[in-house]
Amino acid sequence: MRRKFQETFKAINVEFTKFFAILFDGGTARLELTNPEDLTQTGIDVIAKPPGKRAAHLAMLSGGERALTATALLFAILKVSPTPFCVLDEVDAMLDEANVGRFRDALKTLTAGTQFIVITHNRTTMESADAVYGITMNEDGVSQAISLRLESTNG
Amino acid sequence: MRRKFQETFKAINVEFTKFFAILFDGGTARLELTNPEDLTQTGIDVIAKPPGKRAAHLAMLSGGERALTATALLFAILKVSPTPFCVLDEVDAMLDEANVGRFRDALKTLTAGTQFIVITHNRTTMESADAVYGITMNEDGVSQAISLRLESTNG
Amino acid sequence: MHLKHLDLHGFKTFANRTNFVFDLGVTAIVGPNGSGKSNIADAVRWVMGEQSYSELRVKKTEDLIFTGSATRPRMGMTEVSMMLENPNPWTEAAADAERTGDTEKTKLDPVTELLRSNPSEVTIGRRAYRDGGNEYFLNGARVRLRDIFELLARWGLARNTYAVVGQGLIDQALSLRPEERRALFEEAA
Amino acid sequence: MHLKHLDLHGFKTFANRTNFVFDLGVTAIVGPNGSGKSNIADAVRWVMGEQSYSELRVKKTEDLIFTGSATRPRMGMTEVSMMLENPNPWTEAAADAERTGDTEKTKLDPVTELLRSNPSEVTIGRRAYRDGGNEYFLNGARVRLRDIFELLARWGLARNTYAVVGQGLIDQALSLRPEERRALFEEAA
Numbered sequence: 001m002r003r004k005f006q007e008t009f010k011a012i013n014v015e016f017t018k019f020f021a022i023l024f025d026g027g028t029a030r031l032e033l034t035n036p037e038d039l040t041q042t043g044i045d046v047i048a049k050p051p052g053k054r055a056a057h058l059a060m061l062s063g064g065e066r067a068l069t070a071t072a073l074l075f076a077i078l079k080v081s082p083t084p085f086c087v088l089d090e091v092d093a094m095l096d097e098a099n100v101g102r103f104r105d106a107l108k109t110l111t112a113g114t115q116f117i118v119i120t121h122n123r124t125t126m127e128s129a130d131a132v133y134g135i136t137m138n139e140d141g142v143s144q145a146i147s148l149r150l151e152s153t154n155g
Numbered sequence: 156m157r158r159k160f161q162e163t164f165k166a167i168n169v170e171f172t173k174f175f176a177i178l179f180d181g182g183t184a185r186l187e188l189t190n191p192e193d194l195t196q197t198g199i200d201v202i203a204k205p206p207g208k209r210a211a212h213l214a215m216l217s218g219g220e221r222a223l224t225a226t227a228l229l230f231a232i233l234k235v236s237p238t239p240f241c242v243l244d245e246v247d248a249m250l251d252e253a254n255v256g257r258f259r260d261a262l263k264t265l266t267a268g269t270q271f272i273v274i275t276h277n278r279t280t281m282e283s284a285d286a287v288y289g290i291t292m293n294e295d296g297v298s299q300a301i302s303l304r305l306e307s308t309n310g
Numbered sequence: 311m312h313l314k315h316l317d318l319h320g321f322k323t324f325a326n327r328t329n330f331v332f333d334l335g336v337t338a339i340v341g342p343n344g345s346g347k348s349n350i351a352d353a354v355r356w357v358m359g360e361q362s363y364s365e366l367r368v369k370k371t372e373d374l375i376f377t378g379s380a381t382r383p384r385m386g387m388t389e390v391s392m393m394l395e396n397p398n399p400w401t402e403a404a405a406d407a408e409r410t411g412d413t414e415k416t417k418l419d420p421v422t423e424l425l426r427s428n429p430s431e432v433t434i435g436r437r438a439y440r441d442g443g444n445e446y447f448l449n450g451a452r453v454r455l456r457d458i459f460e461l462l463a464r465w466g467l468a469r470n471t472y473a474v475v476g477q478g479l480i481d482q483a484l485s486l487r488p489e490e491r492r493a494l495f496e497e498a499a
Numbered sequence: 500m501h502l503k504h505l506d507l508h509g510f511k512t513f514a515n516r517t518n519f520v521f522d523l524g525v526t527a528i529v530g531p532n533g534s535g536k537s538n539i540a541d542a543v544r545w546v547m548g549e550q551s552y553s554e555l556r557v558k559k560t561e562d563l564i565f566t567g568s569a570t571r572p573r574m575g576m577t578e579v580s581m582m583l584e585n586p587n588p589w590t591e592a593a594a595d596a597e598r599t600g601d602t603e604k605t606k607l608d609p610v611t612e613l614l615r616s617n618p619s620e621v622t623i624g625r626r627a628y629r630d631g632g633n634e635y636f637l638n639g640a641r642v643r644l645r646d647i648f649e650l651l652a653r654w655g656l657a658r659n660t661y662a663v664v665g666q667g668l669i670d671q672a673l674s675l676r677p678e679e680r681r682a683l684f685e686e687a688a
């Protein structure tokens with residue numbers, strides 16, 4: 001159990017560093033055990049250094065940088081230990097267009113192991129999906145769902 | 156002092172109901188004192204009912220509905236007690252395009268009393284501004300600012 | 311293994327029975343503020359056995375049932391069902407037999423019974439009534455909550471797995487104290 | 500009364516002296532993630548006397564000074580100044596005289612001194628050094644933090660006024676316990 005945690009931690013750490021560099025188009029990040037001697041009590045620190053910047057407290061990162069760092073960690077966990085399906089609810093809300101594009105590309109690399117349902121307001125994310133459901137509210141306060149098949153780009 | 160609080164509360168309540176109906180294009184909302192007998196100890200409840208829906212706990216409102224309700228409250232406070240200038244940092248992030256349009260129109264009604272600086276990723280908000288500053292990061296990790304005068308729409 | 315169908319009836323804003331078909335790959339869900347998108351995510355959590363009211367953004371079970379509007383009466387119950395497809399049933403069954411060992415002792419356990427039949431798909435269902443009662447179903451048969459958890463665990467969807475990730479992701483991953491973050495990793499291990 | 504100029508030097512990512520000119524109406528600030536937009540909002544809070552490290556997203560004063568990068572050395576100090584324009588100085592002075600009554604007793608108070616001269620504009624400044632020291636300025640003259648607060652209060656910018664509103668607005672307005680929300684109203688009263 002402890003060894004499994006140790007191995008899993010190492011594997012996630014490797015993937016976290018990779019996904020961070022992909023999502024930030026550069027930069028470095030890693031995870032650190034606060035107490036490597038005691039794996040049942042240890043905490044896990046996140047050290048993130050966007051490209052061209054110095055590593056700093058996570059609180060000093062911008063709103064979008066925090067969202068992207070959290071996404072890198074989630075993707076690393078999904079890479080090492082895929083869940084069969086994953087619903088993402090507006091995790092791209094704080095990202096600018098360049099970062100949304102990298103988010104979408106990184107997401108695609110995980111689709112072999114995990115089926116994704118992505119709730120989004122972002123056009124780029126929507127256009128890159130394989131299928132789209134549109135949800136609207138009618139005047140009775142009741143939700144309606146309609147399958148919106150996209151033409152062209154996803155042929 | 157207590158009477159000033161009472162009058163201010165009433166005035167903000169009236170404006171809150173108005174701004175909510177403007178931002179939601181319908182619906183009703185109001186503020187309620189939890190303890191009207193003791194104005195130094197009282198809390199303030201927010202009751203919000205988007206159009207076509209029944210009033211419910213604030214937690215049940217959607218992400219965008221919560222942002223819009225909080226905005227209605229802020230605008231009500233600014234209407235009653237304007238601050239000379241106000242910096243808004245991405246308060247429109249969770250809003251869909253229709254709501255961003257109503258947000259922008261409601262904001263305009265407050266500009267006589269308050270100068271606004273709006274940090275945004277939203278194109279609609281940006282295009283409706285009277286002036287725009289673009290911020291970028293150079294490769295030294297240093298911020299640069301450039302004044303981007305918009306042509307056309309704001310002439 | 312993937313999520314094939316999701317059926318909502320009377321769940322929050324989904325007063326009308328609404329069926330979603332999901333394929334492999336990426337499905338986007340879009341729509342205006344307050345239209346019901348996050349309610350779909352809540353339904354997925356709920357049918358998988360979520361017990362936390364705050365995770366579901368409600369105060370009590372009743373709040374999950376369509377509360378009515380000016381032009382539509384409230385409903386008395388809600389039902390959500392989710393069909394999971396398992397393309398490798400024989401592999402699952404083999405692993406299963408190996409894990410439980412004795413093929414006689416547990417034959418009254420509905421989950422083991424079900425998995426031994428090598429199903430290529432399973433439907434999980436949950437109902438709730440205004441009086442607060444909850445019922446759980448596997449392929450239409452009434453089971454206990456722990457049976458739902460057991461089936462999900464065997465199909466790679468343990469109780470706290472990252473099957474539904476909200477805006478809270480950022481806080482969860484970054485604002486947690488380092489010790490709390492360890493819990494996320496223990497799930498993955 | 501409005502904010503006319505904002506000047507940042509060595510503040511967070513603004514290593515180079517950067518000046519912003521703001522007109523009446525609405526000014527938008529746009530740019531990629533991490534470019535420095537919220538840092539500008541932090542600078543406005545800070546020069547107005549903000550004392551809370553968490554509101555400024557830092558752990559200590561040093562974190563407000565440009566920490567350097569691979570290609571640019573860190574700096575030893577930061578300075579932010581803000582010019583406020585008051586189009587109705589005579590009205591302010593009249594209200595001021597009325598409020599303080601005795602026109603002799605407070606004549607050594609730099610803020611009262613300043614306001615009696617009916618300035619149509621005032622520049623507030625703040626500096627911080629790596630050793631953690633802070634200095635405050637009014638029109639270039641060194642003053643105490645409380646003088647800054649007093650001037651701002653007289654010009655309609657009291658200490659907790661809604662001059663800078665972040666994403667925390669939603670939590671503040673809606674997640675606060677009802678009693679905490681009262682504090683927002685007391686500010687407006």
Ligand SMILES: Nc1ncnc2c1ncn2[C@@H]1O[C@H](COP(=O)(O)OP(=O)(O)OP(=O)(O)O)[C@@H](O)[C@H]1O
Pocket residue numbers: 205208211215216217218219220249321322323341342343344345346347348349350372373374375376377378
């Ligand atoms: N039991 C219920 N009966 C009726 N309406 C409900 C019920 N529970 C929640 N709602 C309504 O559902 C709406 C929220 O829906 P949801 O959170 O799914 O929106 P959303 O599409 O995710 O919007 P956003 O884009 O703003 O996040 C609220 O208006 C709320 O009042």
Ligand SMILES: Nc1ncnc2c1ncn2[C@@H]1O[C@H](COP(=O)(O)OP(=O)(O)OP(=O)(O)O)[C@@H](O)[C@H]1O
Pocket residue numbers: 050053056060061062063064065094510511512530531532533534535536537538539561562563564565566567
């Ligand atoms: N003292 C400092 N020296 C150098 N860089 C700093 C300093 N303090 C903060 N930063 C950097 O500033 C960046 C954050 O900037 P800011 O929060 O203004 O971004 P933003 O433009 O608001 O982005 P977003 O759109 O994502 O909200 C972080 O990358 C952080 O590392």
Ligand SMILES: [Mg+2]
Pocket residue numbers: 217218219347348349
């Ligand atoms: Mg939502």
Ligand SMILES: [Mg+2]
Pocket residue numbers: 062063064536537538
């Ligand atoms: Mg920001």
